[in-house]
Amino acid sequence: MKKLFAVLVCITWILLFTDKTEACDFCLLTQGISPLETIKGKGIRITERYTVLKSVYQRDDKLDIHGAKEEYWTTEFTGFYGITEKITVLAVVPVKKNIMEGHFHVHKDGSTGVHTDNKGNEFGLGDVAVLGRYTFLRKHSLDTTTNIAGLAGVKFPTGKTDGRREDNSSRYLDSHMQLGTGSTDFLLGLSMSHSVRRLTISTNLLGAITTEGEAGNEKHQFGNSLNYDLTARYRVYPGVISPSGQQLFFAFGINGEVRGKEEEEGVELANSGGHTVYLSPGVQVVMAPHWVFELSYSHPVYHKLNGIQLGEDYKISGGVTYLF
């Protein structure tokens, strides 16, 4: 176990210090109470995620600057198919609606400004990803089960990158407001879960290694990212499971995202990237044998963002999974 931990730490270290990132749409695949982490067979999952950014941070200080707001609605359609007991392939198709109401920016001299009349609204297909998961350890005892799986995938540049503001300037929207990144990126992850009777502890790492894409009419590269998660899930009901019965789980997790700095036309953007940590309570209902419902709320408890930038205020995620 110590050796496996060393491998996890090593991968974390490599991803953290290769320093380029992107807001990761697919990271919730491996976070919190997602049933995709351990599920087998085939099915489809639809998730809706709402994220709000309206607070401005300088490193870990929340500044008294108001008027800018970004909202992200992401609907993800995920199809998964178990080729064998150990190998599952997943395809993720996101549909996004990104809304900007008021634009926050940092001038070259370091001063900040908020233009409340700057607005933007983009809706459409995001970047599609295809992933494969290989479970290389599944160990059972009477009252414990341990799973360790690796995840690898590719995200394709299927989302638009030329969305414009709705104001008179008609300038291109910022890179993170675009539906896609314009880049082909590579995803790599590890997940481990250990269940003891009614309690399951799961931990996940998902890294994204980016390539150069575009935003508007400029070359743009998001930084690499690492999403991590540690979640405890407890089966509240029932005491004894029947395959046709219902189950209720409560979950509580700590998770976060580390993003590297972005580059625009080869120049590093000082006010980009950083680290955000969330606490995420959630609830999951399993209506066997076909349905899984889950709802979770993520509240950021720690921001350490590079330079000055908008930080997340909260996000809410709900999902429905149907197993064929």
Add this chain to the structure above:
Amino acid sequence: MKYTTLILAVFLVIFFTSTTYGIDKRILDSAGVQEMKQVAPDFNLYNLDGRKVSLKEYHGKVVFLHFWATWCKPCKEEMPTIEKMYREFNDKKLIVLSVSIDKGGVDMVRAYTLEFTFPVLLAYSGDINDSYWIWGIPVSYIIDRNGRIIGRAMGPKNWDGDALKTLIKEILRD
């Protein structure tokens, strides 16, 4: 350091994916049975005739240990297949123990199992670790001649089907 970690990772992957415990893992997989390697905790329970039965009295024999309840619909669908397996392998040294985890009386369980001939035990008549059914019912365990659990089948299975028959034959031959 990086290479050492990589080599360790490869070693661990090979180790965890290739280790088998007596029975070919492919046979377990194709039968939908989870591989296990654990001594089966002993128990002392009463059967429907009031006779005390302990697991350790079957040491040296292959035991099929099955947990179910009268309120579990999938359990009822599975039981006729267990009956067929019992009739086929009973004289080939396969011990079938079917344990009801109902908290109700013996009469209810007896009425429910009238059509079956395999032995039925009552979980709440004695001392048994509920870890056996903590993940749900129906659940079945295959215990080898050394008293070691080598497989667990979760959910209803067709014990009269080819894959599970092959597995049982393999274990009895082992």
